[in-house]
Amino acid sequence: MPEALLEGFQLLLSNLWLVPVGVLAGMFYGAMPGLTSSGTLAMLLPILIVISPEKGLILGVSMYAGAEMGNSFPSVMMNIPGTPAGAVTAFDGYPMMQKGEASRALGICILASTLGAMMAGIAALIFAPSIAEIALKFGPPEISIVIIFGLAVIAQLSAGGFVKGLLSGFVGLSLATTGTDPTFGQFRGTFGMTFLFDKLPIVAVLIGLLGLSEALFHAQSGATTLLRKEGGKTQVSAAHIWQGLKIGFRDVLAMPGQVIRAGIIGLGIGAIPGAGGSVATFVAYQQAIALATPERRKMFGKGAHEGLIAADTSNNAMVGGALIPVLTLAIPGSAAMAVLIAVMDYHGLSLGPRLFSINGDVAYAVILSQFFAAFFIFVIGTALAFLAYRVVAIDLRLIIPVIAVFCLVGSFSQNNYVFDMGVMVLFACIGYIMKKFDFSVVGILMGIILGPMFEAEIMRSWRMSFGSPSIFFESIITQVLWTLFILTFAGPPLYRYLKKRFRQSKENT
Amino acid sequence: MKLTKAHLGAVLFPLLAVGYSTFSLWEHFTKEYRDLTVNYGLMVNIPVLILAAIAIARFLFVEGALEERSSFEGAPTSTGVTQLYKPIGLIFLAALLVVTIDWVGYLIGFFAFTVLALYLMGIRKHVLIFSIAIVTTTIIHFVFVQILQLQLPLGPFPTLVE
Numbered sequence A: 001m002p003e004a005l006l007e008g009f010q011l012l013l014s015n016l017w018l019v020p021v022g023v024l025a026g027m028f029y030g031a032m033p034g035l036t037s038s039g040t041l042a043m044l045l046p047i048l049i050v051i052s053p054e055k056g057l058i059l060g061v062s063m064y065a066g067a068e069m070g071n072s073f074p075s076v077m078m079n080i081p082g083t084p085a086g087a088v089t090a091f092d093g094y095p096m097m098q099k100g101e102a103s104r105a106l107g108i109c110i111l112a113s114t115l116g117a118m119m120a121g122i123a124a125l126i127f128a129p130s131i132a133e134i135a136l137k138f139g140p141p142e143i144s145i146v147i148i149f150g151l152a153v154i155a156q157l158s159a160g161g162f163v164k165g166l167l168s169g170f171v172g173l174s175l176a177t178t179g180t181d182p183t184f185g186q187f188r189g190t191f192g193m194t195f196l197f198d199k200l201p202i203v204a205v206l207i208g209l210l211g212l213s214e215a216l217f218h219a220q221s222g223a224t225t226l227l228r229k230e231g232g233k234t235q236v237s238a239a240h241i242w243q244g245l246k247i248g249f250r251d252v253l254a255m256p257g258q259v260i261r262a263g264i265i266g267l268g269i270g271a272i273p274g275a276g277g278s279v280a281t282f283v284a285y286q287q288a289i290a291l292a293t294p295e296r297r298k299m300f301g302k303g304a305h306e307g308l309i310a311a312d313t314s315n316n317a318m319v320g321g322a323l324i325p326v327l328t329l330a331i332p333g334s335a336a337m338a339v340l341i342a343v344m345d346y347h348g349l350s351l352g353p354r355l356f357s358i359n360g361d362v363a364y365a366v367i368l369s370q371f372f373a374a375f376f377i378f379v380i381g382t383a384l385a386f387l388a389y390r391v392v393a394i395d396l397r398l399i400i401p402v403i404a405v406f407c408l409v410g411s412f413s414q415n416n417y418v419f420d421m422g423v424m425v426l427f428a429c430i431g432y433i434m435k436k437f438d439f440s441v442v443g444i445l446m447g448i449i450l451g452p453m454f455e456a457e458i459m460r461s462w463r464m465s466f467g468s469p470s471i472f473f474e475s476i477i478t479q480v481l482w483t484l485f486i487l488t489f490a491g492p493p494l495y496r497y498l499k500k501r502f503r504q505s506k507e508n509t
Numbered sequence B: 001m002k003l004t005k006a007h008l009g010a011v012l013f014p015l016l017a018v019g020y021s022t023f024s025l026w027e028h029f030t031k032e033y034r035d036l037t038v039n040y041g042l043m044v045n046i047p048v049l050i051l052a053a054i055a056i057a058r059f060l061f062v063e064g065a066l067e068e069r070s071s072f073e074g075a076p077t078s079t080g081v082t083q084l085y086k087p088i089g090l091i092f093l094a095a096l097l098v099v100t101i102d103w104v105g106y107l108i109g110f111f112a113f114t115v116l117a118l119y120l121m122g123i124r125k126h127v128l129i130f131s132i133a134i135v136t137t138t139i140i141h142f143v144f145v146q147i148l149q150l151q152l153p154l155g156p157f158p159t160l161v162e
Helices: A002-014 A018-030 A037-043 A045-050 A053-070 A072-078 A084-098 A102-135 A140-156 A162-175 A202-221 A238-253 A256-271 A276-290 A305-329 A335-346 A360-391 A396-413 A418-436 A441-464 A476-508 B005-010 B012-030 B035-061 B085-120 B126-147
Strands: none
Touching: A002 A053, A002 A360, A018 A037, A018 A053, A018 A360, A037 A053, A037 A335, A045 A053, A045 A335, A053 A072, A053 A102, A053 A305, A053 A335, A053 A360, A072 A084, A072 A102, A072 A360, A084 A102, A084 A202, A084 A276, A084 A305, A084 A441, A102 A238, A102 A256, A102 A305, A102 A360, A140 A276, A140 A441, A140 A476, A162 A441, A162 B012, A162 B035, A202 A396, A202 A418, A202 A441, A202 B085, A238 A305, A238 A360, A256 A276, A256 A305, A276 A305, A276 A441, A276 A476, A305 A335, A305 A360, A396 A418, A396 B085, A396 B126, A418 A441, A418 B012, A418 B085, A441 B035, B005 B012, B012 B035, B085 B126
């Protein structure tokens, strides 16, 4: 291993220029609403396969990492997330921006993403084979329980009240049944429209619910800028932005536990084939809420730093996590990783466990590139933050029509259907009504995003057990997951109760 | 109890939820889906009906339940003046664009949409309006169509794009 590691490092050094290029390109398309990393990597496949395998893989992984960070810019500054994972960043990032803490929010996103990518790199370097082995033991019942972790946010994050939050979540789950039944292939809720045979276009739905609906709110309010005015004018000076970024960096460094927990969640769920980034960020977010104090819990969805840290750390750690089964077992956990396997296969690299023994230099070069990608995420992300900050300082009356145009193009870009633009407009109206009367937009989004996966996994589990629910409790992993689930709900209040009792008894004595 | 406009607005989302869930349940029972599919449909739709009924009842009969969210919560620059015609106008323009974009193409469509939306937002400087519309359409053309190869509807200008 040390020889291969050294060779990998040398290989990486000779191709190091590809990392900043990949990160920058990734940030660019990540910031474009509707463009997914998998779609863009697939689009760039002709380029990735004509260059040497190590170049193709390093460029692909760097782009993937950059895209996950780049997605945070429109999420924080304009509430237009390009992916489901970016929606979680928008939950707290955008309210921070509204409170005049835009640069602080960007600082949190940048450093949290950097640390997430670093953690993933370290874990991939040391524990790759063992993580892959555990991840492969996650079958449908285990993944169903992991998704329940994510869905639990619906109950925990109900600013407008428990009933409203739960109603939004179940409406989301109901809407998520639109399209082809994942088990039997029956069409449901399509109203006879072929465009809905697959499922609801997720990107269009989330751009409508979060992005355009917010633009409608701003249009109604007659506001002139998205940024808070200080001393009668909007602060866009470089010094002001840098100050905010530094506070954001400090916020992240002040919460190492939060970073480590979100990193482990992102890494672990990223390594499970089929689970994906959105599940990782939702679960990390749920955990951040569950373990927050009652006072801090009220802040989630209104600009909680913990929420933003959880979202961005897990999102970037997930990239490294997804890389583990690819390199060790040749199992792609996501569509983007399938593109990388195609690159490896095209060049005749040994796929699966023999990769490290036969092409160890390439495997280690790819793993080590994550550290450099993390560094460049920090540098390039910080530089771009200045630009992103200035964009939203423009008069809101000028920017709303432009936001609307980008929302329309972004919703089109997922499937290349004009129909999706219509869906986006429809969900913008729904989002507007929901926000106006304090229904949880987060809840409906969670349901729509996680619903199809939840249904598919639960159906598979039921079929495997011939309808018996015992399958959800049989394996050791399911038992551990249920225990963790109960602990995250019952643990914090129990701990506070015991602490209070202990303090009272101490005072009495 | 006196029904107000606010009451009607507040019950709109629960009513939409009831409508969709009723349709979904009707579909599950009439289209001969497999048992597992029907079970899942019941699992997600029955709670919607129950929760929507509770939400509507709370809005109508519980005092203080009808709290409209501040339209610009946390933001400092709100003028406090509500201009409902702007969001309605934007939605109308967006819907119009969606309906017509296949015929007019994205170049004319986005250009016209931006011009009209800017005018709706209260901008009256024509040079500024046309400049923003041209820049936005150009960015869409070069970034999304030329570089990222998005297949936006071309309308009457297929050769210009190729």
